Amino acid sequence: MTATLHTNILGIDFENPFLLASAPPTALIESIDKAFEMGWGGAVLKTITPDNLEMNEASLRYAILQNKKRIIGFQNIELLSHQTVQYWCDGIKQLKQKHPTKVIIASIMAPVEKNAWQGLVKTLNNTPADGFELNFSCPHGMPEKGIGMAIGTDAEISSKITTWVKEVAQKPVFVKLSPNVTNIVHITRAVEGAHADGLAAINTVQGFMGLDLHTLQPLLNVNGKTAYGGCSGAMVKPIGLRCVAQIRQASTLPILGMGGISTWEDAAQYIAVGSDAVQVCTEVMLSGYKIIGPMLKGLQTYLEEKGFADIHALKNKAIEQICSHENLPKTLLAYPQVNHDLCGRCGKCVTICSESEHQALRLDDGYIIVNKERCVGCGLCRFVCPAGAITTQL
Numbered sequence: 139m140t141a142t143l144h145t146n147i148l149g150i151d152f153e154n155p156f157l158l159a160s161a162p163p164t165a166l167i168e169s170i171d172k173a174f175e176m177g178w179g180g181a182v183l184k185t186i187t188p189d190n191l192e193m194n195e196a197s198l199r200y201a202i203l204q205n206k207k208r209i210i211g212f213q214n215i216e217l218l219s220h221q222t223v224q225y226w227c228d229g230i231k232q233l234k235q236k237h238p239t240k241v242i243i244a245s246i247m248a249p250v251e252k253n254a255w256q257g258l259v260k261t262l263n264n265t266p267a268d269g270f271e272l273n274f275s276c277p278h279g280m281p282e283k284g285i286g287m288a289i290g291t292d293a294e295i296s297s298k299i300t301t302w303v304k305e306v307a308q309k310p311v312f313v314k315l316s317p318n319v320t321n322i323v324h325i326t327r328a329v330e331g332a333h334a335d336g337l338a339a340i341n342t343v344q345g346f347m348g349l350d351l352h353t354l355q356p357l358l359n360v361n362g363k364t365a366y367g368g369c370s371g372a373m374v375k376p377i378g379l380r381c382v383a384q385i386r387q388a389s390t391l392p393i394l395g396m397g398g399i400s401t402w403e404d405a406a407q408y409i410a411v412g413s414d415a416v417q418v419c420t421e422v423m424l425s426g427y428k429i430i431g432p433m434l435k436g437l438q439t440y441l442e443e444k445g446f447a448d449i450h451a452l453k454n455k456a457i458e459q460i461c462s463h464e465n466l467p468k469t470l471l472a473y474p475q476v477n478h479d480l481c482g483r484c485g486k487c488v489t490i491c492s493e494s495e496h497q498a499l500r501l502d503d504g505y506i507i508v509n510k511e512r513c514v515g516c517g518l519c520r521f522v523c524p525a526g527a528i529t530t531q532l
């Protein structure tokens with residue numbers, strides 16, 4: 139069976155569901171041009187603001203988290219686009235002339251003033267952009283001005299601005315939500331009530347990467363000072379998946395899902411929890427626009443292997459399995475099964491079981507013995523076995 143990656147969201151045709159997220163990879167027209175040549179289905183422009191909004195950037199702007207020399211996350215304190223509104227109006231026209239099949243979404247942010255938001259929207263209405271993404275979610279710099287995440291953590295202001303935008307927008311409006319809230323569904327409902335057409339999630343997760351214990355300076359060091367920043371990349375994927383799933387459980391609006399997508403497998407998971415398309419930022423910065431090739435091929439092959447005609451067949455597949463803890467089926471225990479031909483007798487499973495309360499495993503005469511009286515079926519032991527000798531079965 140041949141699967142198609144083509145999809146249609148709110149009347150917008152996407153040749154594939156992979157978009158560049160609003161971020162440094164979409165900060166320049168020539169970069170987006172290059173990304174489109176390489177196969178990206180679309181781009182959300184680096185957030186456009188009114189020309190008179192002051193933005194003073196800091197240096198340095200990034201700290202990283204590594205795992206075995208692989209960067210698995212950024213903390214950044216970068217602000218928004220430094221290009222003028224006119225630059226973007228001209229650029230969108232150029233891009234659309236050259237790449238008429240690619241989707242361009244204009245990300246926007248403005249002070250909490252009706253004229254400021256509506257002015258931006260009216261100007262961008264006159265471009266061939268396919269839609270708007272309202273950035274209610276940048277966690278650094280902008281909240282101090284009462285915007286960015288200061289909007290997206292307040293249901294009333296989120297609703298008010300969405301209403302202003304919808305009054306004048308001539309294209310679909312996606313609202314980009316912040317994960318830095320107690321209940322993302324609360325904000326989802328507020329903007330849905332204000333007639334948002336779609337949602338995007340997540341923006342970065344507010345964090346503090348740490349300090350250098352030798353110098354006692356912050357890892358993100360701006361001349362000896364630091365600020366909380368936005369965390370992104372593989373390390374935030376569980377938060378992004380959780381947010382998208384919670385939004386999907388509460389709403390039927392289209393969702394542009396993102397947060398830590400590095401591979402086609404990550405993208406497929408985002409679709410399975412309810413995304414209609416996905417966006418990528420950090421992995422593009424780390425590995426280049428060229429990652430789109432393997433992502434397209436991987437997702438297409440996967441859909442075909444599963445017998446899915448398109449991404450709609452995969453969408454929401456994980457949702458019905460996610461329930462409250464109260465509703466989990468709790469009658470059976472998944473005891474560990476140890477394959478003694480594979481087991482290296484290292485004792486790691488014994489240590490984790492013993493120091494994590496249950497003391498159900500012991501190494502006896504070269505064999506791992508499971509005490510079923512003590513085992514609670516938590517499944518932790520299989521993750522520390524370097525030989526893959528432990529499985530859990532109900």
Ligand SMILES: Cc1cc2nc3c(=O)[nH]c(=O)nc-3n(C[C@H](O)[C@H](O)[C@H](O)COP(=O)(O)O)c2cc1C
Nearest residue numbers: 159160161185214340341370371397398418419420
């Ligand atoms: C350096 C940097 C700058 C960003 N700038 C913006 C921005 O201008 N507007 C916006 O909506 N999101 C911005 N983001 C957030 C990304 O669009 C995205 O929501 C987030 O990074 C999660 O995706 P990822 O894990 O694929 O990076 C930025 C992210 C990074 C790392």
